[in-house]
Amino acid sequence: MKSYFDTMDPFGKSLKPGRIKRAAASAxxxxxxxxxxxxxxxxxxxxxxxxxxxxxxxxxxxxQRLEYLVDxxxxxxxHTLYNPxxxxxxxxxxxxxxxxxxxxxxxxxxxxxxxxxxxxxxxxSENILRAxxxxxxxxxxxxWLVNCSGAKLPEQEKFYANRRGAGxxxxxxxxxxxAGIPVLAGIYGTNPAGGGYQSISPTILLAHKDANMxxxxxxxVSGMAPKGGFDTxxxxxxxxxxxxxxxxxxxxxxxxxxxxxxxxxxxDEETGVLDGLKDYMRAMPAYGSTFFQAADPKDPAFxxxxxxxxxxxxxxxxxxxxxxxxxxxxxxxxxEFRPDDGPEVFTGVCKIDGRLVGCIGNRQGxxxxxxxxxxxxxxxxxxxxxxxLIKMNEFVTLCGRDRxxxxxxxxxxxxxxxxxxxxxxxxxxxxxxIYSIQQTDVPMMLVVLRKGTAAAHYVMGGPTANxxxxxxxxxxxxxxxxxxxxxxxxxxxxxxxxxxxxxxxSLDPIIEKMxxxxxxxxxxxxxxxxAQQGFVDEVVKLTxxxxxxxxxxxxxxxxxxxxxxxxxxxxxxxxxx
Numbered sequence: 272m273k274s275y276f277d278t279m280d281p282f283g284k285s286l287k288p289g290r291i292k293r294a295a296a297s298a299x300x301x302x303x304x305x306x307x308x309x310x311x312x313x314x315x316x317x318x319x320x321x322x323x324x325x326x327x328x329x330x331x332x333x334x335q336r337l338e339y340l341v342d343x344x345x346x347x348x349x350h351t352l353y354n355p356x357x358x359x360x361x362x363x364x365x366x367x368x369x370x371x372x373x374x375x376x377x378x379x380x381x382x383x384x385x386x387x388x389x390x391x392x393x394x395x396s397e398n399i400l401r402a403x404x405x406x407x408x409x410x411x412x413x414x415w416l417v418n419c420s421g422a423k424l425p426e427q428e429k430f431y432a433n434r435r436g437a438g439x440x441x442x443x444x445x446x447x448x449x450a451g452i453p454v455l456a457g458i459y460g461t462n463p464a465g466g467g468y469q470s471i472s473p474t475i476l477l478a479h480k481d482a483n484m485x486x487x488x489x490x491x492v493s494g495m496a497p498k499g500g501f502d503t504x505x506x507x508x509x510x511x512x513x514x515x516x517x518x519x520x521x522x523x524x525x526x527x528x529x530x531x532x533x534x535x536x537x538x539d540e541e542t543g544v545l546d547g548l549k550d551y552m553r554a555m556p557a558y559g560s561t562f563f564q565a566a567d568p569k570d571p572a573f574x575x576x577x578x579x580x581x582x583x584x585x586x587x588x589x590x591x592x593x594x595x596x597x598x599x600x601x602x603x604x605x606x607e608f609r610p611d612d613g614p615e616v617f618t619g620v621c622k623i624d625g626r627l628v629g630c631i632g633n634r635q636g637x638x639x640x641x642x643x644x645x646x647x648x649x650x651x652x653x654x655x656x657x658x659x660l661i662k663m664n665e666f667v668t669l670c671g672r673d674r675x676x677x678x679x680x681x682x683x684x685x686x687x688x689x690x691x692x693x694x695x696x697x698x699x700x701x702x703x704x705i706y707s708i709q710q711t712d713v714p715m716m717l718v719v720l721r722k723g724t725a726a727a728h729y730v731m732g733g734p735t736a737n738x739x740x741x742x743x744x745x746x747x748x749x750x751x752x753x754x755x756x757x758x759x760x761x762x763x764x765x766x767x768x769x770x771x772x773x774x775x776x777s778l779d780p781i782i783e784k785m786x787x788x789x790x791x792x793x794x795x796x797x798x799x800x801x802a803q804q805g806f807v808d809e810v811v812k813l814t815x816x817x818x819x820x821x822x823x824x825x826x827x828x829x830x831x832x833x834x835x836x837x838x839x840x841x842x843x844x845x846x847x848x
Contacts, residue, residue: 275843276565276627279604279620283573283597291580297588298579304747304798305812311799312351318361319385330459331541333366333381333389336416340457340545341370341379347822349742349809350401352802356393356429360386363395367402369742369822372414372552376826378406381416382469384460388420391465393429396437401742401808403443406452408714408741409826412555413447414548415456415473419466437465444472455551457544458482458534461520471533477547478524478534485522556830563828564625565837571817572603578813584748586721589636589652592617592680595720596632599817601625606846608666613659614638615652618666620675620843623817623824629670629842631663631731632680632720643687645695653684655727660686660700663731664707669842671711674835676827678820679717679732685725685754704730708739712833716823717743718816719807723751734806741827744819745807749798756792760785 316334325332331339337346348368354361364387367380380402382389406413422431430437444454456473462484470476470484528534538544575598583590597603601622608618617632635652642649643656650656670677686697708715708730715732717740728751729735734743745751753759768781794800798810811819 272565272837272840272843275606275847276622276837278566279602279606279622281572281602281604283594283603285573286577286580294580294583297584300584301579301582301747301813304584308352308747308799308802308810315351315362319383319387322385325385330384332385333383333416333418336381336457336541336545337366337370337379339542340372340414340416340548342372342374345371345822347809347819349405350398350805351809352799353398353805353808354394355397355804357803358392358394360392362386362392363398364390364392365395365398365402367398369405369409369826371825373549375412375552375555375557376409376822376829377412377414377552378402378409379414379416382419384418387423388460389418389466390420391422391430391437393423393426396430396435396439397805399440400435400443401805403440403447404737405741406454407443407447407450408739409823410450410452410830410832411826412452412552413444413454413473414552415454415469416459417456417462417466417470417473418459419462419469420460421462421464421466438468441468441472444474448474453551453555455548457548458484459541459544463487463520463522467522475551476527476534477544477551478528478537479541479544480524480537480539482534483520483523484527484533485520487521558829560825561625563627565627566601566622566625568625569602569604569622571598571600573598575599575814575817578816582720582746582748582813586748586750592632592634592682592720596621596630596680599820600630605630606843608669608842608846609662613656613662614642615650615654615656616659616663618662620846623678623820626824626828627675627837628820628824629666629675629677630680631666631677633682633731635682643695646687646689646691650687651684653682653722655683655686655697655701655730656692657687657695657697657700660697660704660730664700664704666842667704667707667711669845671707671713672835673840673842674713674831674833675842676713676824677711677715677732678823679715681717681719681723681728681731681733682721683724683727683731684722685727686730701726701730705736708732708736711739713739714741714823714827715739716741716820719743719745719749719751719801721746721748721750723749723806725754734808741823742808743806744816745798745801745810746813746816747798747810749801749807749810750796751801751806752792752796756789756796759792760788763788 322332364383454473455475458470458478459482462470467484524537528537581594606620621630633653638650686701717732734740764785801807802810
């Protein structure tokens, strides 16, 4: 298959000075948004006690542990700004991402011990479940840095119970183990109640000498049996009991290493725990880096900095998606699938670090005379039509057959609408694409380059494809909304405006509401908001996009659950004919 993969079809061209000049203001706007995101990320890292205070107590912070544990240059953080319930702490109190540990990819997650000693907070369980789902989809180990003081009790109603509440991750750990995916835990500090189950539920438990884990903590053991309320005498009695309680936290190393044997190993130094995790990661099943390489890795033929001059900040400005892709894939090469059909989408096979991936992306601009063929209006890129939907259905199905992971690039205004579009079966074809995705069972990731709008956001590998979408990325140009704000204002208030005018009343109140709705849509579709609410798993700099693509592809091919030999693949042969 060397003739297919060693050198694919080259594409892309160097930026001309005129393009750089015309896009200068847009490039500046994108970098300014990135700077704002960077400030928010810094603020998220600095929540809680200062690092110096944690270090003075003899502990490393979660970020210091990650820096020691994860191979340099491989860490791809996720959910940094995720805080959907707007906790006053500014965090869900876990830090997670994908990185290599001694050359093997893992999903790594840890409690932020700078904030309430790593307590459970609202929104945290959903964050954790995204990490466990990621490990399941990529079929790579989940590595925990456990340092969890249990629930933030005054807000327990926001996270303790429910279908995806604080206890659900313990079931997810069991599911991972039953799927043959190990969960490793490095355990530090005091871990009572929920922290105890967070500690006991992984596969291998490596503990620091001062760590403990227990069903209940000192506060519960020393002060149980409330009597329906409190008065001064009762509180004074509790104070006396607390002062008299001299026992240490239950479940220490003497109990859970020497007696129960739950702790596999115990280490005197914090870094010893991390070295132990590295030892276990070296023992994980993993194919060598060259096993699935279809060709030698290549850098893209064009500099990635070009992306600032190729992706417009203005959502209405047209650009060439192919030029974006040429800055991200090996050698700026591809095998394009059905280039003469469905011109609104690119579908094709590319390489990331020499490994094969399927790529799908929205093209922009005027699509040419007579397209879509069923309509009397011109087709515009970003929108999906009959041919494009059929093409994506076929491509996804063939990727599933050949076991190729898929990378989606979205910049979509939706699926075609109107009576002609309905007769062209776009509704059924859109749901058909969802069905095709669901039956492929290959890992996918998504980059929302600019717009993620309407049902097209769902059908083009969106995060709603829970069992297939490993993670989704945003850019400084990302906006995600069910429709444009002005369209929403028309849909919401047009009939009301007609009634008000017919009744002889002023239209000013309606106009005010319409403009307020437009502004609200704008505010709740920006990159930072998308990251906070989890619409995307991380907003990354344009220059970081390829690194995330490399992490995704490397993780997918580390220990896949199924394989299609390259000489058995059908998709490249369909493309070449």
